[in-house]
Amino acid sequence: MTPITTSFFTQLRDLVFKRSGIVLTSEQEYLVEARLGGMARELGFTTGDGLIRHAIESGDDGLQVKIVEAMATGETSWYRDIHPFDLLKDLMLPELISRKADQQSLSVWSAASSTGQELYSVAMMLDYFFPETNEWDVRLLGTDLCESAISRAKLGIFSTLEMNRGLPAMMLAQYFTRREASFQISEEIRKRTRFQTLNLVHDWLPPSKFDIILLRNVLIYFDTPTKRQVLEAIWSKLNDGGYLLLGSTETTIGIADHIVPVQSSGATYYQKRGN
Ligand SMILES: C[S@@+](CC[C@H](N)C(=O)[O-])C[C@H]1O[C@@H](n2cnc3c(N)ncnc32)[C@H](O)[C@@H]1O
Incomplete structure (x- = not known):
């Protein structure tokens, strides 16, 4: 061309x-x-x-x-940048699970999910490390602008190349079945997730709120007013006490300063405090 x-x-x-x-x-x-x-x-x-x-x-x-x-760049991987996922496992999920023990409900939104590795990483983590939540009302939502990425996420089939990007061997062994040159995530995990197209800039966001929102590696593509608009909208969709994770090069500083970063174990998170 x-x-x-x-x-x-x-x-x-x-x-x-x-x-x-x-x-x-x-x-x-x-x-x-x-x-x-x-x-x-x-x-x-x-x-x-x-x-x-x-x-x-x-x-x-x-x-x-x-x-x-x-x-649109759909670059993604399993447990991308690992530190935020360590924080999820060691801090956010234990805290939420203990705080919500009476309610027995938990909701996670991967708000620019691409082909699904981010949300499936959380789904496998919950099953592997917090099997008690299998009895809970757990809502795992993945959304993205890109319809072809969402169709792939729904299928849960990944190439060998994709599998080699950050997936721990124990997760591969436990949650995937080989299909010729590809791997399919187990039906058990797949059916706990829901994927749908959603444009963060133009669409209405989901009506309900979430305990954890992953808004990772998408703000980098926006200008400052759009970053602010999306951050504010996403923040309004967090439950009190809920957690927001951004990509490792992304920040709220100078964009939405009331969303205060907290540093822990090599990663940054944001927690919405109730009034
Ligand atoms: C680099 S990927 C990040 C995937 C995943 N969150 C991660 O960190 O590995 C960025 C994703 O943002 C999506 N995206 C870009 N603009 C968007 C918008 N306005 N609304 C929703 N998704 C968008 C792209 O389609 C792409 O899948």
Whole structure:
């Protein structure tokens, strides 16, 4: 595909920003060929410009969605960055489980779940280390902008390459079945989760509140006003005493200073204190 021209890159950038809040920088022009080349060729366009022009002029909603999804980075892994998951295991889950022992309910939302590894990491952790919660009312929700990522998360089938990214051997042995070149997560774990598409910038957030929200490695793609908007909206969806985890390079500082970071064991978390 002929490289995209600067004027069409600007149009692509505006489209992606308008629909997702994701800010593409000019250094990311190089991503266009890798991410849109296949789609352009499939639709008979020899240039990226042709694809973008057609998507914008035709107003084809489905095509615009596909382009935005292709430009979103879905990079993820099991127990990503490990320290926040250690905090979950050693601090947040024990505290919540003891505090909510009477209610016997627990809710976790992976708010930019990509293909599901983040939410499944929590689901396996609960089953493995806190089997008492199997009798509880546990709500595990994964949402993402990207429909193809959500479809994959729902299936719970992962390639060998994906399996090799951070999954402890004991979890592999206990929770996965080999399917030719792929691995499928156990039905037991899969059926405890729910995945659905949700755009954090434009959609209504789930009506109920959560005990733990993982909003990890998505704010980095937004500008400051969008980060603030999403953080405030997410914070309003935390129960009093609930916990928020961001990605290791993300922060509330200078964006939503009332959401105060707490450092512990090499990771940062945010806890909503009741009034
Ligand atoms: C880098 S992945 C992070 C996945 C996972 N949270 C992790 O940390 O491994 C970023 C995800 O954010 C999603 N995303 C980007 N903009 C979004 C938006 N406006 N609403 C919901 N999800 C969005 C992308 O589709 C992508 O799957």
